Amino acid sequence: METDKVQVVVIGGGATGTGILRDLALRGIPAVLVEQGDLAHGTSSRFHGLLHSGARYAVKDKEAARECIEENMILRRIAPNCVELTGGLFVQLPEDDPQYADRWITACAEAGINCEEIDVQELIKKNPVLSPNVTRAFKVPDCAVDGFRILWGNVNSARRYGARVLTYHRVSAIHQSNGRVTGVELINQLNGQKRSVECEMVINAAGPWGGEVAAMAGLEVNVIKDKGTLVAYNHRLMSMVVNRLRPPGDGDIFVPHGTITILGTTSTTVDNPGCTKPGHNEVLELIKIGQEMVPELESYRLIRAFAGVRPLYQENSAAGGRSVTRNFALLDHRQRDGLAGMVSIVGGKFTTFRLMAEKTVDLVASQLGVNAPCRTAREPLTAPVSEELLERGKKVFGVPGAKKAAERLGDSFAQVVEQAEKNPDKGRIFCECEVVSLAEIEHAAHSGDSFTLGDIRRKTRMGMGTCQGTFCSYRILGALSGYPQFAGNHREYLTKFLQKRWKGMRPVLWGQQLREAQLSTGIYCTLFAMERMR
Amino acid sequence: MNKYTDVLIIGAGLSGLMAAAKAAELGKKVTLVAKGMGAVGLSSGCIDLWGYNLEDPNQVCQDPLAEIARLCAVNPQHPYARVQDVLEESLLFFRRVCQENGNPYLDHRGGNWLLPTALGTLRPTYLAPASMAVGDLQQVRGVLVVGFRELKDFYPDVLAANLKKSGVLQADCPLNTLMVCAGGGELTPNTLAHRLENPAVVDRIVDQIKPHLLPGAVLLLPPVLGERWDSQVAKNLAEKLGHPVYEVANIPPALPGQRLQQMLLHHVKGQGVEVVIGCTVNGARVADKRCTEVLATGAGKPIKISAKTVILATGSFLGGGLESKPGKAWESIFRLPVEIGHEKWSARDFLSMAGHLFNQMGIKVNEHLRPVDKTGEVIIENVMVTGANLAGCNHPIEKCGNGVAVASGYKAGKLAGEVGE
Numbered sequence: 044m045e046t047d048k049v050q051v052v053v054i055g056g057g058a059t060g061t062g063i064l065r066d067l068a069l070r071g072i073p074a075v076l077v078e079q080g081d082l083a084h085g086t087s088s089r090f091h092g093l094l095h096s097g098a099r100y101a102v103k104d105k106e107a108a109r110e111c112i113e114e115n116m117i118l119r120r121i122a123p124n125c126v127e128l129t130g131g132l133f134v135q136l137p138e139d140d141p142q143y144a145d146r147w148i149t150a151c152a153e154a155g156i157n158c159e160e161i162d163v164q165e166l167i168k169k170n171p172v173l174s175p176n177v178t179r180a181f182k183v184p185d186c187a188v189d190g191f192r193i194l195w196g197n198v199n200s201a202r203r204y205g206a207r208v209l210t211y212h213r214v215s216a217i218h219q220s221n222g223r224v225t226g227v228e229l230i231n232q233l234n235g236q237k238r239s240v241e242c243e244m245v246i247n248a249a250g251p252w253g254g255e256v257a258a259m260a261g262l263e264v265n266v267i268k269d270k271g272t273l274v275a276y277n278h279r280l281m282s283m284v285v286n287r288l289r290p291p292g293d294g295d296i297f298v299p300h301g302t303i304t305i306l307g308t309t310s311t312t313v314d315n316p317g318c319t320k321p322g323h324n325e326v327l328e329l330i331k332i333g334q335e336m337v338p339e340l341e342s343y344r345l346i347r348a349f350a351g352v353r354p355l356y357q358e359n360s361a362a363g364g365r366s367v368t369r370n371f372a373l374l375d376h377r378q379r380d381g382l383a384g385m386v387s388i389v390g391g392k393f394t395t396f397r398l399m400a401e402k403t404v405d406l407v408a409s410q411l412g413v414n415a416p417c418r419t420a421r422e423p424l425t426a427p428v429s430e431e432l433l434e435r436g437k438k439v440f441g442v443p444g445a446k447k448a449a450e451r452l453g454d455s456f457a458q459v460v461e462q463a464e465k466n467p468d469k470g471r472i473f474c475e476c477e478v479v480s481l482a483e484i485e486h487a488a489h490s491g492d493s494f495t496l497g498d499i500r501r502k503t504r505m506g507m508g509t510c511q512g513t514f515c516s517y518r519i520l521g522a523l524s525g526y527p528q529f530a531g532n533h534r535e536y537l538t539k540f541l542q543k544r545w546k547g548m549r550p551v552l553w554g555q556q557l558r559e560a561q562l563s564t565g566i567y568c569t570l571f572a573m574e575r576m577r
Numbered sequence: 578m579n580k581y582t583d584v585l586i587i588g589a590g591l592s593g594l595m596a597a598a599k600a601a602e603l604g605k606k607v608t609l610v611a612k613g614m615g616a617v618g619l620s621s622g623c624i625d626l627w628g629y630n631l632e633d634p635n636q637v638c639q640d641p642l643a644e645i646a647r648l649c650a651v652n653p654q655h656p657y658a659r660v661q662d663v664l665e666e667s668l669l670f671f672r673r674v675c676q677e678n679g680n681p682y683l684d685h686r687g688g689n690w691l692l693p694t695a696l697g698t699l700r701p702t703y704l705a706p707a708s709m710a711v712g713d714l715q716q717v718r719g720v721l722v723v724g725f726r727e728l729k730d731f732y733p734d735v736l737a738a739n740l741k742k743s744g745v746l747q748a749d750c751p752l753n754t755l756m757v758c759a760g761g762g763e764l765t766p767n768t769l770a771h772r773l774e775n776p777a778v779v780d781r782i783v784d785q786i787k788p789h790l791l792p793g794a795v796l797l798l799p800p801v802l803g804e805r806w807d808s809q810v811a812k813n814l815a816e817k818l819g820h821p822v823y824e825v826a827n828i829p830p831a832l833p834g835q836r837l838q839q840m841l842l843h844h845v846k847g848q849g850v851e852v853v854i855g856c857t858v859n860g861a862r863v864a865d866k867r868c869t870e871v872l873a874t875g876a877g878k879p880i881k882i883s884a885k886t887v888i889l890a891t892g893s894f895l896g897g898g899l900e901s902k903p904g905k906a907w908e909s910i911f912r913l914p915v916e917i918g919h920e921k922w923s924a925r926d927f928l929s930m931a932g933h934l935f936n937q938m939g940i941k942v943n944e945h946l947r948p949v950d951k952t953g954e955v956i957i958e959n960v961m962v963t964g965a966n967l968a969g970c971n972h973p974i975e976k977c978g979n980g981v982a983v984a985s986g987y988k989a990g991k992l993a994g995e996v997g998e
């Protein structure tokens with residue numbers, strides 16, 4: 044068995060874990076991150092993509108609200124290519140308690156969140172999809188955030204400072220001796236091989252799996268697993284994030300992302316942290332509630348539904364669902380349970396991942412005797428793409444292709460442009476829906492941690508658009524067949540990819556998307572007879 | 578605008594065009610309106626009849642006509658059970674029309690072809706255009722798969738790797754791949770097909786392929802060999818190379834299906850059928866179980882059409898013949914009922930061998946293709962339903978889509994032709 048040695052092992056490749064890895068790396072602490080799937084395998088790719096202003100929490104949880112607005116401002120600064128400055132709205136409908144609005148205004152002011160009342164008539168004129176019954180509306184600094192980009196950004200930055208990442212490695216045991224953690228055991232999820240890593244510290248950033256990971260060290264950490272379903276519309280329904288001005292509930296937020304809009308979310312407690320099956324009934328419920336704000340919702344095309352599991356921390360296990368605090372907990376197991384060399388970070392939000400990482404690494408650094416201060420709030424995640432480079436990109440990828448790729452790739456854009464300049468064939472767009480070039484796909488395939496078409500999808504967004512991969516997955520399989528990791532079993536690669544997309548399409552199979560489903564079964568079954576492929 | 582006609586066909590897919598061709602041949606005044614083109618243009622261009630054995634759905638069926646006869650006995654709800662009487666006749670008619678227009682369709686000694694696809698899978702089909710009809714792959718002495726640098730939807734290595742895995746070739750059969758250039762930067766299948774109509778471009782391709790030819794090799798190319806249905810590109814290429822050349826099925830856009838569609842359009846126009854594409858039917862008036870008038874819009878103007886017989890060849894959800902909302906499905910023009918049952922509309926596995934219920938949904942008809950309700954009562958007497966609009970077949974699994982369209986379209990055309998003055 045292979046053995047490795049490193050000072051710190053971070054468990055979990057979500058926003059929290061990658062944020063921690065970057066923070067550790069910037070403070071010069073050698074670390075390796077282990078993730079059982081690809082990066083963003085967990086909740087950090089299955090969320091709403093709202094960079095909270097904090098306004099949603101202002102009434103109920105002022106501390107959370109304050110953290111949100113501070114982190115919101117920091118992320119805009121350090122990761123401009125990951126944040127879309129949409130701004131947000133809170134709208135009140137006649138059935139909503141008008142007194143809540145007044146409490147909310149005061150609470151926002153106390154938390155330091157700018158909120159400005161706007162003219163309702165003007166608003167409806169600009170956003171005609173909104174209900175004409177809106178009674179009051181306020182502007183807040185909500186934004187849309189791209190979870191994938193943040194994660195790759197964290198990891199790329201950490202790698203530049205020497206950190207390592209092992210994807211498709213599941214932690215299967217945490218070793219300890221004499222009240223100290225000594226290392227972890229890993230199982231490679233692709234080939235079943237085991238290896239172990241010796242370390243001084245283990246950081247449990249396993250999100251909804253936090254309880255399971257803690258249990259490996261014989262600890263009890265109570266994580267409530269709260270599943271939320273979301274739906275993606277094939278339109279930018281509105282230019283801003285739209286929230287309902289009432290105590291937080293189901294189905295009351297719309298977040299525009301580029302050309303799509305995500306509506307969510309529901310809330311159901313589940314046992315299995317891996318339970319990400321979006322329910323058909325939950326989808327119908329979401330649409331019903333969403334219609335109160337957007338009456339014509341039924342006539343818009345849905346692309347897919349998906350679900351994620353919120354990790355909610357609770358010290359005693361009584362209550363569940365939405366009433367639990369969204370704040371995070373940092374557990375020092377030396378103090379709490381008498382086990383040195385292990386900390387758990389649980390709960391929180393995507394928006395506050397950086398702060399969670401900072402607090403965690405503050406604690407870990409002090410235990411390791413490192414005094415270096417946190418730098419993640421100031422140092423940009425990626426260097427901005429220069430105008431000159433963007434112009435070069437436009438020549439090889441076209442204008443929309445270059446813009447999208449520059450945003451997705453940040454620092455790596457230069458390499459991809461160079462590839463396409465050297466070989467113009469690589470400038471060709473392979474995923475038309477998301478405008479992804481062959482050069483970018485090859486860049487993702489080269490990265491060393493792409494083993495499936497899904498890995499390439501998460502890195503590039505290929506197959507995430509209207510056609511849901513019907514055309515580009517086959518094409519990309521062909522283009523990548525020269526790579527050793529994709530030369531193998533085409534049937535398996537393609538089936539897995541199509542099946543993942545199918546899981547998201549099934550709960551929204553009506554109207555336009557049912558047509559799409561007939562087209563894709565027509566292609567893969569009628570035309571390719573893939574159901575019987577050997 | 579008001580129009581009057583004997584037979585009004587709604588839909589320009591394979592079933593509508595077949596109906597038009599037959600009714601026109603029988604001397605009727607025929608009008609065909611459609612908002613767009615049909616699924617045949619997305620298809621391989623081959624006519625599937627029935628792919629696999631009823632008892633063992635993994636086994637390719639050797640005698641599709643006999644298998645369909647058995648099917649009709651065990652599953653009288655299948656559309657084939659409504660058109661069995663004309664099935665062979667309709668295929669002969671289809672082949673005659675193709676032959677006359679210079680786009681011959683070949684059968685494989687009455688059985689199924691087993692034709693390679695761009696993915697390297699094999700698909701059983703009954704009739705193939707001459708340019709696709711690769712004989713027995715078991716017998717070939719070599720295969721060369723040729724792709725075009727300019728095309729991003731065809732990968733010789735993928736085809737070759739999976740064809741090899743399929744086990745259809747002899748173990749020692751050489752299987753090679755080659756990329757050639759047609760020039761002209763990135764090309765779509767249609768622009769490439771257009772380019773290949775130029776003999777100088779074909780010569781350039783021939784020069785690139787020749788050095789790689791092994792004796793006895795069969796060449797497999799993407800479905801781009803020529804634009805029109807009577808194109809000679811595939812034939813010329815084969816002659817110049819001295820080797821047989823075939824197109825394989827590929828994701829749309831692909832030329833063989835488009836050629837068939839264009840050929841049939843050309844044919845029915847030649848038969849005097851009035852064809853209006855870009856015309857959407859929005860509704861109809863029905864009185865005493867008869868459709869008295871069809872309401873359409875074309876070029877922004879309303880059109881009213883009355884006809885003795887209306888043939889509803891509007892396809893399934895994809896074509897626009899059926900529409901749906903959560904938990905509801907209906908036929909889009911006459912609001913004919915579509916049974917949805919109690920089961921889930923889709924199977925958990927995308928590639929489920931049982932298929933998806935949504936592909937089976939459609940309109941129930943009697944043996945005269947008249948729409949019927951649950952009790953078997955005819956709903957509208959002068960309307961017939963054809964093709965993908967019919968309930969009870971599942972072409973992605975059964976491999977019968979164009980076959981059902983040919984037979985039911987033909988039958989509707991024939992029945993419409995028999996309607997008296």
Ligand SMILES: Cc1cc2nc3c(=O)[nH]c(=O)nc-3n(C[C@H](O)[C@H](O)[C@H](O)COP(=O)(O)OP(=O)(O)OC[C@H]3O[C@@H](n4cnc5c(N)ncnc54)[C@H](O)[C@@H]3O)c2cc1C
Pocket residue numbers: 054055056057058059060077078079080082083084085086087088089090091092093094095212213214215248249250251252256269270271272273307308350351352353354390391392393394395
């Ligand atoms: C429906 C929904 C909508 C949301 N919307 C928003 C929003 O709009 N804005 C916002 O700020 N927050 C939102 N959240 C909350 C936010 O998404 C999560 O708080 C955040 O993504 C959690 O990140 P994480 O890194 O802690 O967990 P995760 O992203 O789940 O990462 C944990 C990782 O650990 C890995 N792991 C687990 N066990 C092991 C093991 N044994 N070995 C190796 N690896 C392991 C998992 O595979 C996983 O990738 C939403 C949550 C949900 C469910």
Ligand SMILES: Cc1cc2nc3c(=O)[nH]c(=O)nc-3n(C[C@H](O)[C@H](O)[C@H](O)COP(=O)(O)OP(=O)(O)OC[C@H]3O[C@@H](n4cnc5c(N)ncnc54)[C@H](O)[C@@H]3O)c2cc1C
Pocket residue numbers: 561562565566569570587588589590591592593610611612613614615616617619620621622623624625626856857858859890891892893895896897898909910963964965966972976977978979980982
């Ligand atoms: C991707 C794909 C590949 C396939 N491959 C094969 C294959 O290789 N072999 C095979 O045998 N089968 C194949 N099939 C199945 C087969 O092509 C179809 O089942 C068949 O062509 C259906 O023909 P149709 O005429 O019934 O309907 P369609 O082809 O769907 O035609 C419907 C017509 O009605 C028109 N229309 C609809 N509503 C209105 C309206 N309100 N007003 C006016 N016009 C209207 C449409 O515009 C269209 O012209 C494939 C199907 C798909 C989707």
